[in-house]
Amino acid sequence: GAGVSQTPSNKVTEKGKYVELRCDPISGHTALYWYRQSLGQGPEFLIYFQGTGAADDSGLPNDRFFAVRPEGSVSTLKIQRTERGDSAVYLCASSSTQGATGELFFGEGSRLTVL
């Protein structure tokens, strides 16, 4: 597609449930990032993929959060045993530049609400 696509755009779930958020990056972009944005805050880094491998997962808050990118394109962020504090907009971004700074193209985000 022309831009980064994220699904679902909105997800409401109950505390304790499992959630998957999907990101389809810009075609050909090898770098993929997940960020989390709470209300009134800037995006907070979660994890970065270069190809299929997670190059930096230092931003994942705990072991309930996991992300995969098995074929080096689409990525899924998985959250187990969701908590109310997980409520936020989860942003995915992709970049065409390997190992150097380059523009990040963001998706519209997936808004997660945990009741």
Next chain:
Amino acid sequence: GENVEQHPSTLSVQEGDSAVIKCTYSDSASNYFPWYKQELGKRPQLIIDIRSNVGEKKDQRIAVTLNKTAKHFSLHITETQPEDSAVYFCAASMGGGGNKLTFGTGTQLKVEL
């Protein structure tokens, strides 16, 4: 890790006036400083960026300045227009492997008619 502080949190200007947003960073190894604009409910979009080997960059009505010694950088918007109203985020990165950006907390800019 890196810490980015951004001021002010809200800024209201009259149409045609200039707007300045300031950020400071903590890690002297940071070498890439982008600015993103985010309209309500929309994705963040890059509007300008600067690398540590230059002190100033300009693109039409938008300019960014960088002071590496003081570890601060600023966004300047001249001749503001209503469509400039949005939240602006500064960010910093050390580059190298990937582009792990640390963002500021954002500035809500309102341009009044």
